[in-house]
Amino acid sequence: MKKIGVLTGGGDCPGLNAVIRAVVKKSNKYRWATIGIKNGWKGLIDGDTTPLSNHHVSGILPKGGTILGTSRTNPLKEKEDGKKLTENINKFGIDAIVVIGGEDTLGAALKVHKMGIPVVGVPKTIDNDLSGTDFTFGFDTAISIVTEAIDRLHTTAESHHRIIVVEVMGRHTGWIATMAGMAGGADEILIPEKPFDINVICKKLKERYDNGKTFSIVVVSEGAKPRDMNKLATLTEQKDEFGHVRLGGIGNIIAKEIEKRMGVETRVTILGHVQRGGTPTAYDRILATRFGVAAVELIKEGNYGKMVALQGNKIVPVELETAVSKLKTVDMKLYEIAEIFFGK
Ligand code: F6P
Numbered sequence: 001m002k003k004i005g006v007l008t009g010g011g012d013c014p015g016l017n018a019v020i021r022a023v024v025k026k027s028n029k030y031r032w033a034t035i036g037i038k039n040g041w042k043g044l045i046d047g048d049t050t051p052l053s054n055h056h057v058s059g060i061l062p063k064g065g066t067i068l069g070t071s072r073t074n075p076l077k078e079k080e081d082g083k084k085l086t087e088n089i090n091k092f093g094i095d096a097i098v099v100i101g102g103e104d105t106l107g108a109a110l111k112v113h114k115m116g117i118p119v120v121g122v123p124k125t126i127d128n129d130l131s132g133t134d135f136t137f138g139f140d141t142a143i144s145i146v147t148e149a150i151d152r153l154h155t156t157a158e159s160h161h162r163i164i165v166v167e168v169m170g171r172h173t174g175w176i177a178t179m180a181g182m183a184g185g186a187d188e189i190l191i192p193e194k195p196f197d198i199n200v201i202c203k204k205l206k207e208r209y210d211n212g213k214t215f216s217i218v219v220v221s222e223g224a225k226p227r228d229m230n231k232l233a234t235l236t237e238q239k240d241e242f243g244h245v246r247l248g249g250i251g252n253i254i255a256k257e258i259e260k261r262m263g264v265e266t267r268v269t270i271l272g273h274v275q276r277g278g279t280p281t282a283y284d285r286i287l288a289t290r291f292g293v294a295a296v297e298l299i300k301e302g303n304y305g306k307m308v309a310l311q312g313n314k315i316v317p318v319e320l321e322t323a324v325s326k327l328k329t330v331d332m333k334l335y336e337i338a339e340i341f342f343g344k
Helices: 016-029 042-048 077-092 103-114 140-158 175-184 199-212 249-262 282-301 320-325 332-339
Strands: 001-010 035-036 049-052 096-101 117-123 163-168 188-190 215-220 234-236 266-270 306-311 315-319
Touching: 001 016, 001 103, 001 320, 016 035, 016 049, 016 282, 042 315, 049 175, 077 332, 096 103, 096 282, 103 117, 103 320, 117 188, 117 282, 117 320, 140 163, 140 175, 140 215, 140 282, 163 249, 163 332, 175 188, 175 215, 175 332, 188 199, 188 332, 199 215, 199 320, 215 249, 249 266, 282 315, 315 320
Parallel strands: 001 035, 001 096, 096 117, 117 306, 163 215, 163 266, 188 215
Antiparallel strands: 035 049, 306 315
16 A cells, blocks of 8 residues: 655646545555645645545545645755655655645655656646746636636727736746736737837737727737846746746836827736636646546556656656756747737
């Protein structure tokens, strides 16, 4: 009989509970015990755990957030923490850990694996920027929320003949902006992968007005950057344990410039954490469930140091190293499709 630890780290996202439920129920099939590690890696350092049985995961499939809690704790930042982590794994008799997280949490999982601790990763992030997998769970829910917001902003922008700038999450990559912008019929999409020139943006928006349109929707990723600005727009310069600052504010900067240059009333909507909250879509519930089951199967095979990934319609194991070595940036072919509709 094995004892499997499960943790959720980094920013939360819809579908985390669906993975936890799948891990627990699949482990039960093998008569293995599962133990929940509270608040990401922090729980392993503090020895903060909770039992997880069928009864604990009952009813959590549609719930947003994570029943285990999360944190942005980097377990190997301090030498002392690494020691505590190993001691607690031994103390609780954990045989393998399912680590559910994005680039930072899985980056730490790779290091923990290299210390000789059996780990399996599950790709989570609304940003969809992990390599090795076509999609991460949480992303579909985020783009559904953003698409609905764009639809709503369209009607008010149209009524008031305004330009509305919608700022969405996406620290390093513009997947949310590109996909939701495409689904919502955005008139301009600004992403981190493509530094922009505000003059060119205004020229395209003007083309729309020349074509008789009296409103526009501009979708911008929080990590997008004008070509002539040498730093990202931030809310605070304070860094988290993985060295990230909190981004935000580029929407306001752009809106001010657009209004000044075009003389058209412009408003800003920053969607923020609403993109990460609430119930997962059916797609994310299914993907999260498949990932959770596949993670337990990898443990059964003793196939550690891997992340479960979606490739085509199959769930396959990929090296954790591959998943975290570089970010998956937006496919420019996809962006070019969205671009066809700008200025029209
Ligand atoms: O990594 C996911 C993400 O949602 C990013 O898009 C965003 O920059 C960040 O988390 C926000 O994090 P926090 O929860 O610390 O505000």
